[in-house]
Amino acid sequence: MNKIRRTSAQRADLAGKPEGPVSQLRRQLRDRRARIGIIGLGYVGLPLACLFAEKGFATTGFDIDASKVTALNAGRSYIKHIPAKRIGSLRKSGAFSASADFDGLRDMDVIIICVPTPLTRHREPDLQFILSTGEAILPRLRRGQLVVLESSTYPGTTRDELKPILERGGLRSGRDFFLAYSPEREDPGNPNFGTNDIPKVVGGDGAEALQLAMALYEQVVVRTVPVSSPEAAETVKLTENIFRAVNIALVNELKVICAAMGVDVWEVIDAAKTKPFGYMPFYPGPGLGGHCIPIDPFYLTWKAREFGINTRFIELAGEINTAMPRYVVARLAEELSRQRGKAMKGAKILMIGLAYKKNVDDMRESPALTLIELLEHAGAKVSYHDPFIPAVKPSREHGNLTGRRSTALSAKSVAAADAVLIVTDHDSIDYALLGRHARLVLDTRNAMARAAIAGPHIHKA
Numbered sequence: 357m358n359k360i361r362r363t364s365a366q367r368a369d370l371a372g373k374p375e376g377p378v379s380q381l382r383r384q385l386r387d388r389r390a391r392i393g394i395i396g397l398g399y400v401g402l403p404l405a406c407l408f409a410e411k412g413f414a415t416t417g418f419d420i421d422a423s424k425v426t427a428l429n430a431g432r433s434y435i436k437h438i439p440a441k442r443i444g445s446l447r448k449s450g451a452f453s454a455s456a457d458f459d460g461l462r463d464m465d466v467i468i469i470c471v472p473t474p475l476t477r478h479r480e481p482d483l484q485f486i487l488s489t490g491e492a493i494l495p496r497l498r499r500g501q502l503v504v505l506e507s508s509t510y511p512g513t514t515r516d517e518l519k520p521i522l523e524r525g526g527l528r529s530g531r532d533f534f535l536a537y538s539p540e541r542e543d544p545g546n547p548n549f550g551t552n553d554i555p556k557v558v559g560g561d562g563a564e565a566l567q568l569a570m571a572l573y574e575q576v577v578v579r580t581v582p583v584s585s586p587e588a589a590e591t592v593k594l595t596e597n598i599f600r601a602v603n604i605a606l607v608n609e610l611k612v613i614c615a616a617m618g619v620d621v622w623e624v625i626d627a628a629k630t631k632p633f634g635y636m637p638f639y640p641g642p643g644l645g646g647h648c649i650p651i652d653p654f655y656l657t658w659k660a661r662e663f664g665i666n667t668r669f670i671e672l673a674g675e676i677n678t679a680m681p682r683y684v685v686a687r688l689a690e691e692l693s694r695q696r697g698k699a700m701k702g703a704k705i706l707m708i709g710l711a712y713k714k715n716v717d718d719m720r721e722s723p724a725l726t727l728i729e730l731l732e733h734a735g736a737k738v739s740y741h742d743p744f745i746p747a748v749k750p751s752r753e754h755g756n757l758t759g760r761r762s763t764a765l766s767a768k769s770v771a772a773a774d775a776v777l778i779v780t781d782h783d784s785i786d787y788a789l790l791g792r793h794a795r796l797v798l799d800t801r802n803a804m805a806r807a808a809i810a811g812p813h814i815h816k817a
Contacts, residue, residue, distance in 0.1 A: 377500035378564050384465055385571045388412040393464030395489055397424050397454060399718060400506060400540040401470030402438060403551045409451035411576045416464065417454045428454040436717040436744055437545050461496040466572055469505045470540065474752065479654050481510055483517060490521035497522055499532045502568045506540045508593050508652050510659040514586035515561060530562035536569035537586035539593030545716035557581045559589030597652040598670055603638040605673035608680055611640040622802040642779050642800040643680040643723025645712025650721045681726045685734065687817040688777060688798050695796050695813065698774055701735030706773035709780020710742040717744035724779045725754040739763040743784050767793045778803050
């Protein structure tokens, strides 16, 4: 006679015992009946919320920005690469809703934190949003919930900063609720890798928290990658972005050297990448942008100082990348003087692109903002054109630029400028128009060469 195999939940029911919180939540995740709450509906939280909702989970996004909540509940999107049609479909099905009422966290089985982690003016970690989110969760935390932090941060944040806040009410991590860290790996605007295509690294505060976090993400992403602790997972995220920051600094320094020698650095890189092993191409630019790469390395350098370690390599990379906008301004001044016989003071500069990278509407930490301020400090009159950013959004570092509007790109606006400065190489820009009508083009992205447009008035920086 065949033996009947029963699940742990079935055995608990037959024994007349209540199902434990771990097995109950694991079953809810497997059956996709767990209610998912995501705090922070920006470039990380909103795609994640859409993914969970599309996979069949009842998903609520929480945000303190009432305008975002209103837009999403009306089926509108405020992020370019997330179409309104996608939001509208999820709203119509009832799988997704947005809320500014954090009391709804009590009803969630899983709470995922996707809030910003900026730097202070002294380039030290600013955890105010993580800490305030922890304070918001505390009075709504209940037994059996899984809490996952996704915000990029330094090793130890989950265990040493967030956990004590959540335990202040008497519930204990690993016994009453479960805590994990899983770094976000979003790449806004990347057509090849959506949220579900990217493996999720997971570190838990205890074995059960790790199991539950893996069970959560296994339902929606291609695979999970378990590591031994939240600290290891936090360090993974920093390592990924430090790798990029250091290599970008290297090619930025090579760009300066090559320019002095009369060598085209982009030609060098394109030739070097034909080597099938031992080389990975990185490309220079006007500086670093986006929320991660300009910021994350400094989270590790700050933490390293606690152990008496100086991260010279990482900090040098930061210095090189931070210096790039000034290098671009110096090159522009040089070409204005040499080609146009003009000083920077009073020169009309048309900047192409405000976003930190091509084909996105994200201007966080964009070097374009620094360039505007440097140019205007030197006496230039700066306008910008960006098809994805019609007006400059508020930012902590560049608040004085808020509200400045994009200039229409036309033969007239291009010809009126003393120089056109290409900062972001959006695919939709009419580079042929720039080539025909600009008096001087300084290209920080090699966009003109890629479009096979050349001329004595076109230069690289």
